[in-house]
Amino acid sequence: KAGVTQTPRYLIKTRGQQVTLSCSPISGHRSVSWYQQTPGQGLQFLFEYFSETQRNKGNFPGRFSGRQFSNSRSEMNVSTLELGDSALYLCASSIGQALTSYEQYFGPGTRLTVT
C-alpha cells in the first residue's frame, strides 16, 4: 500500500498570505489528523477529520482550518500567515472507526516557510 502523501513538500509564503496544504491518506483510512512541528513547540495537534467531519480540535487560532473530502483526502488552510506559522506540517492517517482509535501513520510533511 502506498503511504500517506502530502503536497507540496516545500512552500515559501509571505506574511499575510494564505496557504492550502493537501494530504492523501493510506487507502482505506478514514481518519486524517494534522500536526504542526516546530523546534520550539515540538509536535502539536491541529485537528482530526473522520468521515468529512471534524472530530477533534487542538488549541490553534481560527486562522487554521481544514476539511475532508468524501474520498478521505484532506486539506488544511492557514489564512493571514504569520512568521510563527513557519513549521513542518504533518498529516497522519488511521483506519479510525467510529468508536475506537487506531495507530496513525504519518506522511513526510510540508515544510512551510513564512517570510
Place this chain on the structure above:
Amino acid sequence: AQSVSQHNHHVILSEAASLELGCNYSYGGTVNLFWYVQYPGQHLQLLLKYFSGDPLVKGIKGFEAEFIKSKFSFNLRKPSVQWSDTAEYFCAVNYEVKIKAAGNKLTFGGGTRVLVKP
C-alpha cells in the same frame, strides 16, 4: 492539562549499549500509548503501541516498551543499540480513547535525540 514528559532531551551512547528512554503521561484514565521514531531526513514511523493487555509490548527493530499504570509511565528499551538507531524518539499518548466518540488526537512528548557512536 494533559501532557507527556520525556526525561532526556539528548542521549549519547556507544554501539551495543543498552537504551532506555523514559516517558510519563499525566492522565489517570484509559489511554493509548505510542512510541514513534524519526530517522534523519525521514518521516515519523511507528515503533510500537499499547492499547490493552500485556503491559510489555514489542515493536519493530528490537524495541520494546513497558506500560506501568501505577507510575503513568511507558518507557522504551532496546538491549543493544546499533549506529542505525541514531534518531529522534517521540512518546505519544491518545487521551481521547473513551471521551466523546473516540478519536485520534496524539499528545507528544518533547522528543529525545539519540546518537549512537560507532
